[in-house]
Amino acid sequence: MLDTMTRDAAAHMLRRAEQQCRPIDPLIDAYPDLDISDAYAIQRANIAERLTAGVQVCGHKIGLSSPVMQQMMGVDEPDFGHLLTDMIIENGAAVDLSSLCHPRIEVEVAFVLGATLPRDCTPEDVLNATEYVCAAVELIDSRISNWRIGIIDTIADNASSGKFVLGPDRVPPDAVDLADVDAALYSGFGGRDVLVTRGSTSAVLGHPANAVAWLARTLSAYDVALEAGHVVLSGSCTRAVDVAKGDHFRAELAGLGEVFVEFV
Numbered sequence: 001m002l003d004t005m006t007r008d009a010a011a012h013m014l015r016r017a018e019q020q021c022r023p024i025d026p027l028i029d030a031y032p033d034l035d036i037s038d039a040y041a042i043q044r045a046n047i048a049e050r051l052t053a054g055v056q057v058c059g060h061k062i063g064l065s066s067p068v069m070q071q072m073m074g075v076d077e078p079d080f081g082h083l084l085t086d087m088i089i090e091n092g093a094a095v096d097l098s099s100l101c102h103p104r105i106e107v108e109v110a111f112v113l114g115a116t117l118p119r120d121c122t123p124e125d126v127l128n129a130t131e132y133v134c135a136a137v138e139l140i141d142s143r144i145s146n147w148r149i150g151i152i153d154t155i156a157d158n159a160s161s162g163k164f165v166l167g168p169d170r171v172p173p174d175a176v177d178l179a180d181v182d183a184a185l186y187s188g189f190g191g192r193d194v195l196v197t198r199g200s201t202s203a204v205l206g207h208p209a210n211a212v213a214w215l216a217r218t219l220s221a222y223d224v225a226l227e228a229g230h231v232v233l234s235g236s237c238t239r240a241v242d243v244a245k246g247d248h249f250r251a252e253l254a255g256l257g258e259v260f261v262e263f264v
Contacts, residue, residue: 002031002038010034011045014157017143023101026144026153039155040222046158047082058231059083060219061138062211063159064151065204065235075151078205080215081159083231089139089165092260100141100162103243105261106236107183107251109201109208110136110166111173117226121216123209127173131228133208135167135253137185137261138233140240164233169257176255179207183237186250193250199238201253208234 002010010027017024027042028034047057064070064078089095097103114131141162144153154160181201186193205211211234216226226232237253248262 001035002033006031007038007041008045010038010156011042011049014042014143015046015049017101021098021101023143023145026148026150027156028150028152034152034156036152036155039152042156043081043158047084050084050086056085057082058085058088058229059233060215060226060230061159061161061164061233062215062235063154065211078211078214078235079151079155079159080218081155081161083161083164083233087161087163089163089261091165091168093165094262094264095139095163097243097245097263100139101143102147103139103141103162103263104240105185105243105249105251106138106140106240107185107199107238107253108136108138108233108236109178109181109204109253109256110134110164111208111212111232111234112170113226113228113230113232115228117212117216119217119220119225121213123207123213126209126212126216130173132170133173133176133178133256134169134171135251135256135259136233137165137249137251137259138236139163139165139243139261164231165259165261166231167251167253167257167259171256173209178209181237181256182254184252185238185241186252188248193248196241196249197238199236201237203237204235211235
């Protein structure tokens with residue numbers, strides 16, 4: 001575990017990398033004693049800095065929600081990051097790639113809460129408290145060079161967050177079987193789109209509500225609650241896909257609608 005001064009120095013390195021869009025070497029290389037508690041402290045420090053600038057927390061994101069990704073990172077549970085109001089991209093909007101370092105796109109189910117989740121949250125609590133679910137894409141990003149990340153670096157870097165887009169269709173959580181929703185990502189436009197990757201919500205801890213319940217219980221240890229109005233990105237249903245200038249994407253989740261985004 002690091003002292004406060006060293007944590008602050010690491011947080012500043014990540015903050016400067018984001019501001020300048022100039023990725024840095026892995027933090028674990030500079031600070032070999034970094035542990036997961038340090039990483040979350042660094043994440044919170046940078047979120048606090050953003051809040052002083054007038055940005056607000058509008059929800060949370062869950063990462064490493066599939067067993068395969070957890071195995072790759074050498075962990076046995078997901079991680080989480082914060083969603084901020086300046087991360088929101090309107091459906092169909094163009095994203096300026098110069099504002100990001102190494103963006104990739106993922107297809108997810110977003111939960112928009114109608115009530116605060118309890119500390120001992122269950123998947124049933126999640127479904128009962130959810131106002132609606134919708135299709136979403138997350139633009140993950142890394143301030144670490146070439147995505148050379150382990151669990152410590154990604155947590156410190158706000159779970160490799162970037163931007164996110166919510167689809168327009170607001171679907172009651174009991175209107176679809178969220179345990180097995182087909183997800184697809186297409187590239188192209190004008191009727192000439194090509195399938196890039198396909199997946200299912202079953203990859204998200206067996207059911208996305210399981211992931212949201214895990215997040216609510218985990219945040220309770222920090223005296224943080226998932227509140228009414230908050231957005232929760234429950235974890236990727238597909239592999240992450242690199243994006244480049246000129247790309248157009250359409251994400252589709254069966255029964256939940258579509259999301260569009262392009263990059264300039």
